[in-house]
Amino acid sequence: MKHFDAIVVGCGAMGSSVSYNLASRGMKVLTLERFGLNHEFGSSHGRTRIIRLAYYEDERYVPILRRAFESWRELQSRSGRSLLRMTGGLMIGEPEGTLVSGVLRSARKHGLPHRVMSGREAEEVHPALSLDEGLAVVREESAGVLFPEACIESAFELAEGAGCEFHFSEPLGAWESLPEGLEVRTKDSRYLADRLVFCSGAWTQKLLGGTLPLQCERQTPFWFSSQGQTCFTPEQLPIFILEEGRGRFFYGIPDVGHGVKAAESHHGRLVEPEDVDRTVTERDFAPVKDFIARRLPRLGRVPIASTSCLYTNTPDMNFIVGSLPGDARVLIVSACSGHGFKFASVMGELVADIATGTRPQYDLSFLSPERFVSRRVSRSDPDA
Numbered sequence: 200m201k202h203f204d205a206i207v208v209g210c211g212a213m214g215s216s217v218s219y220n221l222a223s224r225g226m227k228v229l230t231l232e233r234f235g236l237n238h239e240f241g242s243s244h245g246r247t248r249i250i251r252l253a254y255y256e257d258e259r260y261v262p263i264l265r266r267a268f269e270s271w272r273e274l275q276s277r278s279g280r281s282l283l284r285m286t287g288g289l290m291i292g293e294p295e296g297t298l299v300s301g302v303l304r305s306a307r308k309h310g311l312p313h314r315v316m317s318g319r320e321a322e323e324v325h326p327a328l329s330l331d332e333g334l335a336v337v338r339e340e341s342a343g344v345l346f347p348e349a350c351i352e353s354a355f356e357l358a359e360g361a362g363c364e365f366h367f368s369e370p371l372g373a374w375e376s377l378p379e380g381l382e383v384r385t386k387d388s389r390y391l392a393d394r395l396v397f398c399s400g401a402w403t404q405k406l407l408g409g410t411l412p413l414q415c416e417r418q419t420p421f422w423f424s425s426q427g428q429t430c431f432t433p434e435q436l437p438i439f440i441l442e443e444g445r446g447r448f449f450y451g452i453p454d455v456g457h458g459v460k461a462a463e464s465h466h467g468r469l470v471e472p473e474d475v476d477r478t479v480t481e482r483d484f485a486p487v488k489d490f491i492a493r494r495l496p497r498l499g500r501v502p503i504a505s506t507s508c509l510y511t512n513t514p515d516m517n518f519i520v521g522s523l524p525g526d527a528r529v530l531i532v533s534a535c536s537g538h539g540f541k542f543a544s545v546m547g548e549l550v551a552d553i554a555t556g557t558r559p560q561y562d563l564s565f566l567s568p569e570r571f572v573s574r575r576v577s578r579s580d581p582d583a
């Protein structure tokens with residue numbers, strides 16, 4: 200049976216980065232991927248992802264994010280591809296809402312430069328937007344757009360260059376924790392590894408025998424033609440997130456070459472990853488159509504493209520990163536609750552730290568699997 204230092208399950212945002220970082224530290228790595236590179240069935244496709252620093256979700260992410268920006272830039276320079284475009288960011292909502300109050304908390308706690316404007320002031324600077332006077336707008340410069348397909352391809356190519364073996368269209372079927380190592384079975388092969396790293400996104404729950412309380416949520420972003428209007432260029436329109444009322448989040452990405460992207464975040468249907476309706480319907484479009492009419496009135500109302508994509512949510516909407524209780528050889532880097540892409544560069548480094556016995560320099564305790572799994576998980580079902 201072929202033996203590896205580590206087997207990585209999945210080659211999306213997290214798996215490609217973990218593979219690259221493990222292989223660059225001299226580990227003998229095999230990465231198994233159910234589909235092909237940059238397929239459209241998981242969570243990482245769709246041309247753009249937002250990256251930002253003043254994190255409203257939880258200020259504990261900020262130190263990790265500082266490093267994420269640096270490591271994306273390092274990957275960019277090593278790969279020679281364009282991976283990150285800074286645009287600045289606007290967080291918009293009621294002054295006491297989750298978004299604005301959370302961003303301000305993070306910014307103040309970590310001394311992050313930001314500027315607070317009223318809705319009207321922001322409209323003057325960013326004419327694409329239509330905002331109410333009562334809305335507060337927090338602008339930060341440390342925000343922009345990542346190009347996910349190029350990020351994944353870059354990490355994959357550099358990992359391959361560092362000796363990582365990739366097997367596409369070869370899903371892990373079952374795994375078992377044995378004293379001599381972790382045995383992994385695929386349809387035609389068996390492998391042994393000292394470490395097993397699950398970067399399997401929406402499929403993770405089944406692969407871990409259903410022990411994690413994960414929910415997979417279908418999302419449908421849309422793209423619209425900017426019809427050459429300069430107000431939708433990144434020079435005039437930063438990335439933005441807008442909390443409508445309390446608790447409904449929409450976001451927009453300026454035209455960086457594919458049209459303006461707009462979507463509602465969350466409020467999607469709960470699904471099983473192998474049984475997702477990929478047809479985007481009028482029902483999916485309705486909330487975004489209203490949002491465009493209300494907040495981006497200069498934009499054409501007919502989308503030029505759409506897709507379906509998956510969030511993997513935990514009950515507290517934080518990630519799961521760390522060793523499985525009961526077997527430190529098994530790591531999980533998954534369940535990014537719809538906001539994980541921006542972290543992929545640094546997560547690869549942190550997993551490589553853990554795998555090589557180096558203590559990660561950031562506090563990851565709030566992401567630990569132990570908050571959800573108390574009993575030992577040592578295998579998955581063969582038909583997972």
Ligand SMILES: Cc1cc2nc3c(=O)[nH]c(=O)nc-3n(C[C@H](O)[C@H](O)[C@H](O)COP(=O)(O)OP(=O)(O)OC[C@H]3O[C@@H](n4cnc5c(N)ncnc54)[C@H](O)[C@@H]3O)c2cc1C
Pocket residue numbers: 208209210211212213214231232233234240241242243244245247248249250369370371372398399400401402403406418419420508509510532533534535536537538539540541542
């Ligand atoms: C519409 C949308 C918009 C988003 N916007 C943002 C954003 O703006 N900013 C941000 O930071 N984040 C964003 N996110 C979240 C972010 O994209 C995800 O958190 C991230 O891509 C998750 O990466 P992953 O590697 O965990 O999952 P995936 O990319 O899905 O990778 C998991 C991989 O595991 C493979 N796999 C599964 N089972 C097996 C098996 N048995 N054997 C082998 N391989 C297997 C899958 O095929 C897949 O390739 C968004 C997500 C969506 C859906």
